[in-house]
Amino acid sequence: MPMTAKLSTKLEVSGQVHPEDVPELARKGFTAIVNNRPDGEEPGQPTAEEVRAAAEAEGLAYVHLPMIPAELSSELVSNFAAAIERSPGPVLAHCRSGMRSVLLWALAEASGGSQPVDQILAQAAGAGFDISRMRPLIEQFAAR
Numbered sequence: 252m253p254m255t256a257k258l259s260t261k262l263e264v265s266g267q268v269h270p271e272d273v274p275e276l277a278r279k280g281f282t283a284i285v286n287n288r289p290d291g292e293e294p295g296q297p298t299a300e301e302v303r304a305a306a307e308a309e310g311l312a313y314v315h316l317p318m319i320p321a322e323l324s325s326e327l328v329s330n331f332a333a334a335i336e337r338s339p340g341p342v343l344a345h346c347r348s349g350m351r352s353v354l355l356w357a358l359a360e361a362s363g364g365s366q367p368v369d370q371i372l373a374q375a376a377g378a379g380f381d382i383s384r385m386r387p388l389i390e391q392f393a394a395r
Contacts (some may be wrong), residue, residue: 252276256349256378261343262335264352264378265345269297270305277309281365285331287352289317318351328392332359334383353380363392368393 252272253265297316306313314334344352375382
């Protein structure tokens, strides 16, 4: 099972989740999985549908919101925020390494105006993710 990093009381991020990881995630109290990884990114990667089936078998909600950096949009950020908000409990968001999930969280936080950009960057760094090079993009979302 991948290591998770806690960003808030409601959100943790990780690298790739495999179907066999899902029962343990359910035991740990997660109520939803948000997959930010596009299918087919690398050989041997489980498909979104394989992980969805495992999640649903454990009673977890599952949302596939693939994040391709060149196709990043406000709509994707809004959908990511909504998936977390509508979950009744803790959410695990994942991609290959967790970085794209952290960036989506940061953009959602910035566009929601819930905390200053410096605090978002510090919170991400505290979870082990240096997204400081993304500050201009985060500031753009904060200004919207």
